[in-house]
Amino acid sequence: MNGMGQNMKNKTAVIVGAGPGGLAAAMLLGAKGYEVDVYEKQAVPGGRSGRLRLGEYTFDRGATFVMMPPLLEELFERAGRSVHDYVELHKLDPLYGLYFDQGRTVLMPSSDNEETARRIKELFPGEEAGFYRFMTDESAKYDHVDPLLRRPFAGVRDYMKADAVKALPYLKVTDTVYGQLSRYFKDERLKYAFTFQSKYLGMSAWNCPGTFTILSFMEHRYGLMHPKGGVAELWEAMVKVAKEYGVRFHMERPVQRILTEKGQATGVRLNDGEVRLADHVVLGADFASAMNSLFEPGVLKKYTPQKLESKKYSCSTAMLYLGIDGEIDLPHHSIHFADNYEKNVKEITESLTLSEDPSIYVHNPSRLDPTLAPPGKSSLYALLPVPNLQGETDWAGRREELKERMLDRLESIEQLKGLRDRIEQQAFFTPLDWQDSLDVYQGATFNLSHNLGQMLAFRPHNHFEEVERVWLVGGGTHPGSGLPTIFESAKISVDLIEQTDKRKQPRASAQTLGAAGGAE
Template sequence: MGRKEKSKTAVIVGAGPGGLAAAMLLGAKGYEVDVYEKQPVPGGRSGRLKLGEYTFDRGATFVMMPQLLEELFEQAGRSVHDYVELHKLDPLYGLYFDRGRTVLMPSSDNEETAKRIKALFPGEEAGFYRFMTDESVKYEHVEPLLRRPFGGFGDYLKADAVKALPYLKVTDTVYGQLSRYFKDERLKYAFTFQSKYLGMSAWNCPGTFTILSFMEHRYGLLHPKGGVAALWDAMVEVAKEHGVRFHMGRPVDKILTERGRATGVRLKDGETRAADHIVLGADFASAMNQMFEPDVLKKYTPKKLEAKKYSCSTAMLYLGIDGEVDLPHHSIHFADDYAKNVKEITETLTLSEDPSIYVHNPSKLDPTLAPAGKSSLYVLMPVPNLKGDTDWSGRREELKGRMLERLESIEQLKGLRSRIEEEAFYTPLDWQDSLDVYQGATFNLSHNLGQMLALRPHNRFEEVERVWLVGGGTHPGSGLPTIFESARISVDLIEKADGRVQPRASAQALGAAGGAE
């Protein structure tokens, strides 16, 4: 590229998934890029956690929509498969109901899943086929809306949005939609629990998001060897190959502005760095509260941020276990009264006596994560965010004990406490204090109707020119595929602002298998 193009500079605040994707793309397009990250490792709240000889993903534990990941690397002139070994999971996960007496293990093969549904819930397999057929049509209409910016209400009048509107099901809920396909409550839960990926209740989450379950069953789930953090390493490597500079352990203090336009950043150590563009990948609400001088923002003041809706939080146990664990790669153990459990997490904001729990057990498939014959166990319990009145500090040990008790109630994990060699524990308060996650809301802003599409913070930041948002707190939303899309949208907008618009690399067919092993 010519000298003039290379002279454009960008500072990226945060090396989370969105910041890393933006770094790769901007670097590949000839921008001079510096990434500043508070933590010593990349990945943001989904970074790598090491405890002795055990390795864990702190947040996200799988990759979905592998074709989007392939497109992202292709746009940077690379193949993801040259950097990361991706393994397709089968079964997708184990779903444990009735204290483990009923176990559904959906396959990556839809015919096999239908057989398993028929064996456990006779006659319900027809609903599964109808669901997949209907959602396929819906996905074709919704997917284009996730690939472009929504900067105002005029964007709803564009042809793709008008065409998609009847398929969005925004007046229904995820649970309401699934009730059209299945009679058995357990089967409804098997296709609605994905609302938790957004930190929301399936009874409140807009019906649009049934596409999450569809995408899992249509495109499968993948495990990167070395954990999801191996993907962050790969993205850092690709970005560096394009000249991007990473400054780990160097937090940004303030985004500098002049007459409503960003001019650069000031670091916590006092150094300043000028730039043509600031890509903000930090937690949205925390960044709004901390990274601008007083009186710069009018729309996102502390009071207005407080009034927004936020996802639930998570209590996390990371356990280094002596011996192997006889559970699938992913397993979800549902509360006896799941509806009550979800209501407590998202509405009454109280700790459940009977919680649901998710267990990630990757060591059988991936021996790099634990010593031979041992297991790295990741345990997630959805809990209320900090807007509730739980004393997370005072009840810390009680909560940890409750999680361990719930784990040991699972047949395959009896006596687990005696096998623990390493452990770490996170509460919502730890998410906030250690990783700047506002209100401990690990899945960021909620995806209710008032916080979707044009009503979500815009990729082209509304309040300060030359600031661009990436991550779960902007359009199209939280979750790795949409976070990657947020970076692609913002980079396209940056190029447009610089008069350097180039067509995206030709997208692969959405039915691509993803090249997984």
């Protein structure tokens, strides 16, 4: 351990879960000199976005690109490192392909805004002016919203602070994402091109608060990145940085209970009976699943099973991971919209039924990254947004039917005709698999919904309200789901831990190397 760590190793932290939030917290706490142990149920890091291997094919199970690369760079810098020393990041251009009218109309937004405007003008004459207005207005909104995503919201008083008061006129909380985009574009397809990002939150653009138009803005302003080897390369890099600071990783070691005494966490008990005491417990597991299983009955009052069940949750996803013989003529990311997109979205999020005419997302990273599949072959990832487990679908009984419907939908895409005959490896995931294999409550892959009653101070707090010395990271706490905000949750919680310990924040040197930590 380096000298900085030796001065501070009297403070200990246990991190439950090696998802993106837990890994970010491990890096930051390790860099600050804490003695850290990370316990993870799965064999690989990354949580629901971990790496999946099928024979010689490699896939990202969840997240497939990096949004807001400056935030990722900042995270590593806070740990005294540069992400570029660990991961090779490639900028995507086009950002993605958007396929409308059964593929007859294709918009491929560029990472260059001028080029995007030109492509909009070509397909939707006169609408390019709306794009420029959108980018100008959203830039002002983002500058006001960003500070709110970087600090904790512990109660109503936080809304009275100067940054929140100044941001209020820009939040557009009384409007929806779809309503906001209707101010800029007339063509429905173009509205969808800037509202589908609501799905990143597992929500409908017709219900999602207007604040979240900043998602599409951030894509166009900062671009999207592909890490060579897949997004899971980030998790490997974060593990490596954390180990350099002496953080210990214990994979396939699930936590059974968070131990408490007089309203304060004292450590954890593992499934095998081992007890690990610590000054702080950082909880990076799926929020609702953790509330239901990790605390002794009676400890929690606000987040009881009954109260958790009444909360609003995101939609789920059905996933196909396919090892394909041959190359695929689709961009790195493509979205193939249903003919009646609004009906499709409302079936997913309101009536909680399977759509006969679904939209589908296709990830084709092998076109850019040959490391993910054997030469001349492709690792193809298909995502179908579907209702979560609160609906009435018999996911076990209809499993094969749903898989065949997904394959039918894929083969309806011109570039994927005859796909079945080219499949060499495959895996299929339903909402039930998300719940049973990865402990995702109700199969809600994007966690708690981001409606007004579950945002900012109304979302579970980073400094957990019910038990002292418990700190939340991940999509189920403030500021919300999605990798950039999950990273921010870790920064916020680590800062709060440090404040609790009444410690001046040290800065890790980019040249300082800690001792390598062990892994079980």
